[in-house]
Amino acid sequence: MAENTLATHNTGLTAFSNFRRNKGFDALWPPPANHVIDFIASLSLHDYSFATARSYVAAISYYCKLHVQTDPTNKFVVSKLLEGMRRLNKTRDKRLPITATLLHDLMSNLTPVCSSAFEAAMFRAAFSVAFHAFLRIGELTNTKTTVSLHIDDVQMKSHRVILRIAQSKTDQYGKGTKIMLNATCKSTCPVLSMKSYLQLRPNFPGAAFCHFDGRPLTRYQFSAVLKKVLAILCYPPNRNTSHSFRIGAATYAASIGLDDNTIKTAGRWKSGAFRTYIRSPLTQI
Template identity: 30%
Template sequence: MLPIPIIERLASLASQASLADTASYGAGLRKFHLFCDIFSVPETDRLPASFPVLHSFAIWAAADPDINDPTLAGDTPFEPVSVTTVRKYLAALRAWHIAQGWPAPLTSADSDRINWSLRGLEQMQQGRRTKPPRPPITLTMLAALKRTLVLSDPFDACIWAIACCSFWGMMRFGETSVKSRSQFDPSRHITRAHVTFGRDLDNRPYARLDLPTAKTAKPGEIQSIFLTQQGEVCPLEALSNLSQVVPAGPQDPLFSWRDNQGNIRPMVRDTAMHRINAVLHAWGWGTAFGHSFRIGGATFFLGQGVSPEIVRIAGRWKSLAYEVYIRAFEQVSSQHLANRSQRYGL
């Protein structure tokens, strides 16, 4: 690079932007340094990192040793993650090297050898850490949530708007909340200015939520969620209630509430799920997860006979929702398969 201040400044900004959306960047670096500390890898061997070091790191990060295997017994700590996550960690380490001015640490052949080891570990450990499928939120649960929340309370009004929009808009929970209060960024998270109310060709009201960034969006691409009237559990009414109970400016978070000091606060994901699960547990249901709303909305629409292609477009999936949420098929199978023999008199 030429030693020109403006070029150097632009290169620095570009490097920072390249890392901004790498969700596993920090986690990958932390895990790598933990590995190096455990196995006493000296600082000089961490940057640049050699193939043997990164190969060993990948195997350790993905390994979930059988406690009954005496050859693997000992005091070595393991914090196993999925093979998919390990590959994200390696991508983060690659970005870290490049950002620090070093070449990419792994050749194509090196990556192939690491992937070979990871595939082997995945085969060995198959089923050992399988997570149960995320349960879908149902319409009954959504109605119980509304009956329990105090919609005149700023915090609960925000919770209800999030629940409604996540369900009917089939939104990812990370699109309606933030990981921490300090992480809210109006250029990346949805604000009050990103909401438009209108009427369609049949003069029916709708709301459009424009996401400035999304998991499946290209840089600079805006994805839109369309919400329509839905009776007693209507997302349009939930958004209207939120705007009245929690008045805020155009650049404030859409899903926000006011604390006792009158400060606008974005809804934090874990805080929202804690409140939602407290309600669901009180009604006798099990634990829900952020993705349960997206699954629940898709399951409901499919169960009502809505075209999978329409659900795919509304939910912003690249494949058919039936393929994505096949684990929820038992919730809708009777709508499509039951009593078909009756037409033949059986």
């Protein structure tokens, strides 16, 4: 199980355990259906989102199946309760896309917020690649224990950069995916920005995007610099996040007429969820 999924399941099981203890319910496994039904009702009354409730119920289901127990979450009433939550608390994703114009402005205004020319070149390349490769922030940045994009996973050609994404949200078994980015005539060209960055990057092993002392670029640092540049440009920092690059890539692809299958493949989506990423002018108000 992916680390993030495991953490979410543990959170859900803890919430369910606390709920049953507070209600005076016995900690039976498999839990009676009425325990799950009351749990969902409680989540709704406390204004939890449908997505959170669904993930918590999925945790209960997984735990039962793991221990070869009857799964009470398969009950018709459970599915209808979750459907009711989905209908009641529909919330529109208010995150805005990074547009092609905004990407240019971001990459052009990094110098004032970066401590050196090297740092500006690194973030310029990171921003460009995040957009053009439809990357999730976890595929680009690193944690204390893992390196998402290794320097050995980057191949530079004369007019192309090839990235190997070793593992991602939709690639739990680590088969890996190759992404090819071609050079463009635009100032935001991912090939040009990567070449400029790699010419300055010290010869350290490990993370492809790293600081001059070899420390890997983290999610927090990526988001912090993004917010600083957005502030300079007077853009709303809370509506443009690290995920806005992926949203922007899908929106831009749709705007230039790429078909659904091409967008789905480019973003490595396994379902029709990519459609929720495509913003129309009305959704950006």
